[in-house]
Amino acid sequence: MTSKRNEFFDTQVLGHPSGLFVLFFTEMWERFSFYGMRALLVLFLVSALGIGGWDWPRENALALYGTYLALLYLTPIIGGTLADKYLGNRKAIIIGAIVMTLGHASMAIESNPFFLYLGLLLLVIGTGFFKPNMTSFISILYKDFPEKKDGAYTIFYMGVNAGAFLGIMLCGYLGEILGWSWGFGLAGIFMLLGLLQFTFAQGIFGDVGKKPNTEDKSIEADNHVKIEDKLNxxxxxxxxxxxxxxxxxxxxxxxxxxxxxxxxxxxxxxxxxxxxxxxxxxxxxxxxxxxxxxxRYSKITRDKMIAVVIFAFFIIFFWASFEQAGGSMSIFAKDYTSRILSGNAAFIFNIVDVIITVVPIGIITYVLYLLFKQTFKKYFISNLILGFSFILIWGVVIWKIYNNFNTYSYEISYNTYTITAEDTKPIAITAETIVPENAEIIENTTVIISSNEFLKDDKISILDLDKKGTNFKYLKPEQADLINNNIPATIIRKKDNEIQIPATWFLILNSLFIIAFAPLFSKWWESKYNPKPAAKYAIGLFFLAIGFGFLAYGASGIPQGAKTASVSIVWLIFAYLFHTLGELCVSPVGLSYVSKLVPPRMIAFMFGVWYLALAIGNKTSGKMGAMIDDITTKYDISTFFLIFTVVPIVIGIIALLLSPVLKKLMHGVK
Missing domain, CATH: 1.10.287 (Helix Hairpins)
Known part of the structure; x- marks a missing residue:
């Protein structure tokens, strides 16, 4: 087995085995698909029927979102167990990728509820097989080279964030600009390409991961614990x-x-x-x-396990708040944030967007080139598929850049009517409106954004998205034919270049900030100023609170019960920055302490407890996010975000107060 493992290290890319980059790209496309779909799910569910959404109440959408996230953290316990006992890592990864590909394909038929629910179910099952086995596969491959393992996981983690970044940006863009099925479909395409690329490059791993791993999986536990464990x-x-x-x-x-x-x-x-x-x-x-x-365990072992339970308790509160990103914060971006930019502001945003899109893809493409130099002939089909993936990515990126620089705003006019005697708000006249005889016709004007070229006096159809007369969308002729409540309108004039930032765009900030700040935090953890575990949790929770504090302050001017507003995008950017800093504090602490503190017979059970804590946190995020309408109606949306500011501060203070207790419970484990 050792000789087979050594073959894995024969070819080098950036100082690491080329086989690691096969896993890097496989994980990158899987995360591309996962985060691309996640970015769209809630927005699709709450968007108007006229633009292909389901027009769900926010409470329902966030309840489904929370349940989906919760189940994603439970199935890996089952998938990891099946791989260890029966399947082996490689077979489990392939099964997971196939099931997830089918899930994404099912979600692309988003107009049918059955296929959307089936897609979510398949994604939950597929993730259960895929997620735990990719990380454990690396651990097994590097078993004889422990000194290289930290670097390997760093490279792998960059693949995770690169995939998340690209998936959110491109699937989110296509979903919001072209239609939801385009975004869901793109996620499925890259999941399939990742599956094929991994399948045709398996020879690079030798025999590792083909069969269940029956080797000794000893963890850091002293002998008296191992003996004692057999008695329980x-x-x-x-x-x-x-x-x-x-x-x-x-x-x-x-x-x-x-x-x-x-x-x-x-x-x-x-x-x-x-x-x-x-x-x-x-x-x-x-x-x-x-x-x-x-x-049932001795005092030392018992203390260590109590420490794990306390850490799990903290993690619930962190993820319950952090995962508002794909839920209530996406709704805030969609309905309460000023996302329309024109003139110089639009031009500057487009330039910044080009830089943060092209530079990361350029770097990853260079890594691909280095991998090709080492493996192209030996794993021709796999590399051909990988090359095609990047041609497709660059094609979508170039189209996105072109579309952003060729999008304009048009001032248009449309008719409304009002019954003066009843003093009603003007009602837009749609293609099928029967205007009452005593109504007064009033011509209104508004602005739409489109990449289509129009001339003065051109006749078009528009849709009132929020039914408040404040947010209109241009409908293509084929769309207008399917939507009865489309509103006939006339082009008055073409205005400056203008863009609307997709609501999903803000989600890329998390991955962008992780890539930017992870090296700094890594140096912090390696320095003499490395905080104790409880302090890391506290710092992470405080950063999280600061992020929500920015949102609460930014939303303070929004009146009670408001369903829409135009708050500056700055507050969302600051929120994502501090949430990411919080994640970087919390993410290194978790699973490593479970493996160090728990006795062998309880390791699977306590990993289950840990993932259960993550599941509870993610489900709680959906439950708490679903309160957005009730709290906004009774108080205001600033109060909603203020809750997420106060709770992490309180839990962070508790973590700091418990730090001496946890240090004692851990009995010297670091």
Missing amino acids: PFTIVDKALITIISVLGLTWVINDPLSKIGETNFLEFGGTDYSGHTILITLLLFIFLITSRIL
Whole structure:
């Protein structure tokens, strides 16, 4: 086996095995697909029917979003176990990629609810096979070269962020500009290309990952723990409780959006909704189970496991707030942020957008060139597919740049009517409006943005997106034929170059800031000023709070109950900056401490606990995000973001206060 592993290191790219970059690009296209779809999901669900959305209430969209994210963190426990026992890493990765490709293909038929739900289900299942096995595959490949492992994971992590960056930017752009199925479809295309590229390059890994890994997976635990661990097997009661907790928890997670969307409530009996009772019972049973397991160990082992539970508690609050990015913060970008730029502002934004798009892709293309030099002949088909992927990426990027520099605003006129005696607000006259006899016709003007060329007095059709007379969209003739409430309009004049920043664009800032700041944080962690684990959590939570503080301040002028506004984009940019800084503090702490602190027999169980904490945090993000309308109606949207400012500060202070306790519980583990 060692000789096979050594072959993996025969060819070098940037000082690392070329095989690592096969994994780099596979992971990059998978993350491209995942984040591209994630950027569009909530926006698609809440967008108007006239532009292909489903016009869902925000509460329903965020409930589905939260459940989807929660399930994504539960299935890897199953997928990792199946790979370890039966499949092997490589087969599990391929199965996961195939299932996810089918999921993205299903979501491209977004007009049919069945296919969207099927797509989400397949993505959850596929991620369960793919996600845990890519990271463990690297660990196994580098087993005989531990000194190279940190560098390998750094390269791999850059692939994750490069994929997220490109997926959000390009899938989001196509989805919002051309149509939702274009964005969902592009995600599926690159998932398929990533699958094919990996499949045809498997020879580079030798025999590693073909079969289940039966080698010793020892972790950092002293001998008395290993001996003691054999005396604490899982009892029948433990296994029964795990089954009950799993069933009740999954039922509650799935029932939440189902009861809102499909009006089917599995937890309603005799006219009473027992959803709250169900999750409370599940939580109490879980606390009893984990407490009873921990108490069976000696004091040192018990203390270390308690430390893991405390860390998991902190992580729930972090991700419950952080994952507002794809939910309520996307809604804020769409409905409350001034995203229309004209003149010099539009030109400057386009230049900046070109730089932050082209430079990263240029760097990754150079890496691809270096990989080609090492492996092109030996893995011709895989490299051909990879080359085609980049031709496609550059094609979409060039079209995006061209479209942004050739988008104009047009002043247009359209007719409305009002019944003066009743003093009603002017109502737009659509293609099918029957105007009352006593109505007064009033000509209104507005501005639309389009890359189409129009002349003065051209007749077009527009759509009132928010039905408030403030946000209109140009409809192509084929779209207008399908939409009864389109409004006939006339071109008055062409204005300056003008663009509308896609709401999904702001999501790329997270990946961009990670790429920019990760090296600085890495040096911080390696210095003598490296904070203790609890302090890292606290700092991360404080950064998170600062980000939401900017949003709360920026939204302070929005009146109570408002559904739309035009807040400066600066506040969202600052929010994403500080949220990313918070993520960089929290992300290095987690799973490594689970592996260091937990005894062997409990390692799988405690990893499950950790992923469960992530699932709870992500589901909570959807539940809390769904409160946006209620809080905005009763108070205002600034108050909504103020909640996410205060809660992380409180939890961060608790983390700091517990730092001495955690240090003691960890018994010298660093």
